[in-house]
Amino acid sequence: MAPAEPLPEFEPYKVKVVEAIPTPTRAEREAALERAGYNLFNLRSSEVTIDLLTDSGTGAMSDRQWAGLMLGDESYAGSRNFERFEHTIRELTGFPHILPTHQGRAAENLLFSALARPGTVVPNNMHFDTTQAHVTRNGARPVNLAIPEAYDPESEHPFKGNMDVRALDALLRSEGRAKVPLVMMTITNNTGGGQPVSVANLRAVARVCRRYRVPLYLDMCRWAENAYLVREREPGQRHRPIAAIGREFFDRADGATMSAKKDGLVNIGGFLATRDPRLAERLKEMLILYEGFPTYGGLARRDLEAVAIGLIEATDPAYLAHRIGQVRELGRRLEARKVPFLRPVGGHGIYLDVRRFLPHLPTSELPGQALVVELYREGGVRTVEVGSIMFGEGTPEGREPLELVRLAIPRRVYTSSHLAYVAEVVARVYERRASIRGMTMTHRPERLPHFTARFAPKRAPRRARQ
Ligand SMILES: *Cc1c(COP(=O)(O)O)cnc(C)c1O
Numbered sequence: 001m002a003p004a005e006p007l008p009e010f011e012p013y014k015v016k017v018v019e020a021i022p023t024p025t026r027a028e029r030e031a032a033l034e035r036a037g038y039n040l041f042n043l044r045s046s047e048v049t050i051d052l053l054t055d056s057g058t059g060a061m062s063d064r065q066w067a068g069l070m071l072g073d074e075s076y077a078g079s080r081n082f083e084r085f086e087h088t089i090r091e092l093t094g095f096p097h098i099l100p101t102h103q104g105r106a107a108e109n110l111l112f113s114a115l116a117r118p119g120t121v122v123p124n125n126m127h128f129d130t131t132q133a134h135v136t137r138n139g140a141r142p143v144n145l146a147i148p149e150a151y152d153p154e155s156e157h158p159f160k161g162n163m164d165v166r167a168l169d170a171l172l173r174s175e176g177r178a179k180v181p182l183v184m185m186t187i188t189n190n191t192g193g194g195q196p197v198s199v200a201n202l203r204a205v206a207r208v209c210r211r212y213r214v215p216l217y218l219d220m221c222r223w224a225e226n227a228y229l230v231r232e233r234e235p236g237q238r239h240r241p242i243a244a245i246g247r248e249f250f251d252r253a254d255g256a257t258m259s260a261k262k263d264g265l266v267n268i269g270g271f272l273a274t275r276d277p278r279l280a281e282r283l284k285e286m287l288i289l290y291e292g293f294p295t296y297g298g299l300a301r302r303d304l305e306a307v308a309i310g311l312i313e314a315t316d317p318a319y320l321a322h323r324i325g326q327v328r329e330l331g332r333r334l335e336a337r338k339v340p341f342l343r344p345v346g347g348h349g350i351y352l353d354v355r356r357f358l359p360h361l362p363t364s365e366l367p368g369q370a371l372v373v374e375l376y377r378e379g380g381v382r383t384v385e386v387g388s389i390m391f392g393e394g395t396p397e398g399r400e401p402l403e404l405v406r407l408a409i410p411r412r413v414y415t416s417s418h419l420a421y422v423a424e425v426v427a428r429v430y431e432r433r434a435s436i437r438g439m440t441m442t443h444r445p446e447r448l449p450h451f452t453a454r455f456a457p458k459r460a461p462r463r464a465r466q
Contacts (some may be wrong), residue, residue: 011211011415012322016063022046022380029377032426037454038373038381038439049380050414050422052407055348057103057261057268060409063312065265072302083294084117085271085304092243093220093250095273097280099287104221105408107272108281109290111217115181116140123171124184124219126150126191129390131184131219131287133448140181143171150192153342153353153401158233160344161189161226162201165208172212178206183209186219187226187249191386192402194346196229198273199237206252213236215254215276217253218445221262225247225347226312234243242315255279262348265310269303312346319412323347326419327409339430342404349408352426354387355388358433363388363403365438369455371405371429374436379425383407389441390450407466 024032024047036042040053051058053388073080075087086098090171096366101107108131116122124131125146133152145167149157162187172180185205189195209216231237237245250256255274274280284294292299313319324347331345340356354368361367368385384390387403407422429436443454 001360009322009325012318013062013412016422021049023049024380026377028248031382033373033377037442037455038369038457039450039455040372040376040384041451042454043376043382047377047383049141049379050425051382052349052409053382053384054420055408055410056259057266058413059261059265059267060413060441061266061306062412064313065309067443068305068309069302071305072300074301077293077295079295079301081301081304081306081308082266084308085224088308089271089273092246092311092315093256093273093444094247095173095255096252097255097274097277099272099280099283099294100299101270101272101287101291103261103268103270104219104257105134106291106298107257107259107270107408108134110286111255112138112140113286114279120179120181121171121175122182122184123163123168123180125161125197126189127184128186128190128219129448129450131186131231132391137447138460145171146189146192150189150195153193153340153351153356153402153404156343158196158229158344159198159201159332160186160192160195161197163197163205167206168205169208172208177212177214180212180214182215182217182254182286184217184219185253186221188222188229188347190348191391193342193351194348195344196233196347197249198234199230199245200234201291202249202252216252217288218249218253218256220249221259222259222347224263225324227315228317228320229347242317242320246315253289260307263311263314264307265314266303266306269299269307271297308336323409323411326414326416329416330407330409330419330423333420334426337423337427337430339426342388342402349406351402351404351406352383352384354403354405357405357430358436360434361436361438363400365458366441366455367438368403368405369439370436370457373439373455373457374429375405375425376427379421381407381422381425385450387427389453 032047085183091097112134116138120140122135123143126144127142132142147162149155150160187197227242260269340353342351358367368387391401437453438458
């Protein structure tokens, strides 16, 4: 007998609560753009049809997480929920000291305020926006050391999150231990397209760090997605559980910052973890000052319960297969319409390749922002520029940043038909790309400009009337 066709795939959950999706008219979208200063961070959610601005804190919690909220023990000190939170993270990561924070950047604030000093250098495979801002705010210099393939949107390298180990070695040799307070590895590399770091690369980076006695920290926001991609792509990893692959990374690091709004599957929360008891003591004093007592750290205790449950759910292979499968499904649909995007498809979103999408617009005309605006104008899809606006007109090494527009897929929120809609919107904008005009920035804030900048469309060049 011929083998039967496999049955169709489907979302591995059913709907328990629904939220209506706004469908503003074209005229309403046009008015909203104008009011927002053409910055989509200024839109009201009621003006957005499909919201792919970020996958951070925008996911749907499970019934078990919602049930966990009802177990909130809102004691100021020594809450049961903190015990479960701390136990879960210790079991997953092996890090002994766990400091809860309200989100990832609060953990970054603690870590970089304690370790970064003027005149020091912080290497990362690729800095994320808030990470870079915390490094520079403390007077240190961020350096991106991703492998060269990471800067080529068309390269199919399976681990474009990897660090250039030789460049790291050279930097540590020339700067010396005293000038480099820590090395960071972002898994997955968000700025570079949600691209994974391999176990082999992390091991090599850790060896170099040990040799120079510089601590290695992970930005572990998407550690489970990274582990899933490692399992698929790295020889010898195929049969290992997600948690075991994650542990390979944690075992070689000295600590980590985490935004639980990603692979913690919650709407708010984060933590900082370290092996260093003296640093933990110092950080706890700051934690109390800025966030809260060390058994809640800026969160309701019930939130800690939801994080503890979410971190485990994020390691479920069926969940991850669907999550990353959704991102790939959107990629396949765009590919069928010849839309250029960063290859290979990463863990949490599709990153449109702006230089190939709008080749007629130079960087000075803010092509990423122009594209973000058109995607909203066409179908109410909200996305974000990850390029020269977010990261300035060059990386610290003088390299031109990637020019991307990110379509981040929230976890467990949208279905296949929503993605089909998004692909159609993007494809229609692509078909009329030649007529898209550039933008100018009318207000430029000093730090993290993309959040609050304002823009205006460039006027059409004046043509002689016939
Ligand atoms: C989201 C994110 C952060 C910051 O976390 P928040 O919870 O948004 O403060 C840091 N690093 C990376 C890679 C991220 O994606």
